[in-house]
Amino acid sequence: MVERGGTPPSGDADLHPWPAPFDQPFYVLLNLAVGGNFDGNPDATTPSAAEMRVDYVRVYGLEAEKQPAGQRPRMTYPWTPVPARPALPDGNLVYNPSFDWADTDPRVTPGAPRLEGVSGSAFWTLFTSDGKVTLSSDTAADNALKADITAPGSVNYAVQVRQDGLNVEAGGKYEVSFEVWAAQPRAMMVKVGGGPNRGYAAYSGEQTVQIGTAKARRTLTFDMKAVTDAAARLEFNLGNAGVGPVWLDNVVVKRVGNAAGARPRPVTATSCTTRALPRTAPPTPALRACPAPLTGVPGRAARVA
Numbered sequence: 266m267v268e269r270g271g272t273p274p275s276g277d278a279d280l281h282p283w284p285a286p287f288d289q290p291f292y293v294l295l296n297l298a299v300g301g302n303f304d305g306n307p308d309a310t311t312p313s314a315a316e317m318r319v320d321y322v323r324v325y326g327l328e329a330e331k332q333p334a335g336q337r338p339r340m341t342y343p344w345t346p347v348p349a350r351p352a353l354p355d356g357n358l359v360y361n362p363s364f365d366w367a368d369t370d371p372r373v374t375p376g377a378p379r380l381e382g383v384s385g386s387a388f389w390t391l392f393t394s395d396g397k398v399t400l401s402s403d404t405a406a407d408n409a410l411k412a413d414i415t416a417p418g419s420v421n422y423a424v425q426v427r428q429d430g431l432n433v434e435a436g437g438k439y440e441v442s443f444e445v446w447a448a449q450p451r452a453m454m455v456k457v458g459g460g461p462n463r464g465y466a467a468y469s470g471e472q473t474v475q476i477g478t479a480k481a482r483r484t485l486t487f488d489m490k491a492v493t494d495a496a497a498r499l500e501f502n503l504g505n506a507g508v509g510p511v512w513l514d515n516v517v518v519k520r521v522g523n524a525a526g527a528r529p530r531p532v533t534a535t536s537c538t539t540r541a542l543p544r545t546a547p548p549t550p551a552l553r554a555c556p557a558p559l560t561g562v563p564g565r566a567a568r569v570a
């Protein structure tokens with residue numbers, strides 16, 4: 266639960282006492298949705314009539330996970346991984362933006378992912394569903410990442426080159442830019458968004474980028490209207506748009522200002538509560554009353570449609 270004001274909880278003390286929020290009436294919603302964060306927007310191929318059939322709905326309580334009042338189950342607060350990965354000195358949130366950081370580079374942290382078999386690929390991840398791709402470092406092209414797609418798959422994320430761990434702040438205006446070219450003109454979908462904990466929310470929207478055969482820099486911007494996500498992802502979705510190689514290099518995601526209608530970011534991030542203070546338990550020193558609700562910046566995570 267993110268309380269109004271846009272500051273995610275950083276610990277149990279920021280939340281109402283357990284069993285909140287499960288001490289309120291809930292409802293179950295079964296809807297036949299078109300579009301949304303996961304499947305993307307409808308297009309000409311979307312059926313114009315559809316049917317949802319429901320067999321049964323049952324809701325169970327898990328006895329083994331019941332907790333006495335006041336004893337909140339252990340939570341990891343996935344919205345606020347600590348510490349957030351700092352931007353590079355030039356403000357870039359993308360690490361190894363040029364696909365040439367050596368594994369011995371001190372900026373390559375232990376456990377950083379790599380693209381299998383691709384040198385200089387720390388911090389980058391490949392996801393495929395029904396697409397197939399061969400990745401390599403193109404030494405003849407300034408170590409650009411070469412993604413040779415051999416099976417396009419049926420969805421744009423069927424071939425997805427991705428970087429996780431970008432700290433994208435609520436109320437920020439962001440610029441995404443990169444160099445790209447392909448053997449044949451084609452398109453791809455670029456997105457800065459959340460992972461599974463955020464329902465794959467598309468903070469940037471799903472941006473279609475046209476790719477030509479000459480190396481060119483593409484730039485797009487977006488306003489971060491969801492709460493801060495220190496585990497945001499930059500996705501290059503190369504599926505479902507033909508076969509052949511695509512090259513990527515010199516990728517930048519950086520904050521370039523404030524989102525329209527957003528307040529300036531606070532100097533220091535602290536926890537806050539909208540509950541009346543003081544409470545039964547002594548508040549932690551960092552706990553304070555939230556500022557007045559914002560206008561124009563939703564104070565909670567984007568929902569899964």
Ligand SMILES: [Ca+2]
Pocket residue numbers: 363364365406407408409410514515
């Ligand atoms: Ca490079």
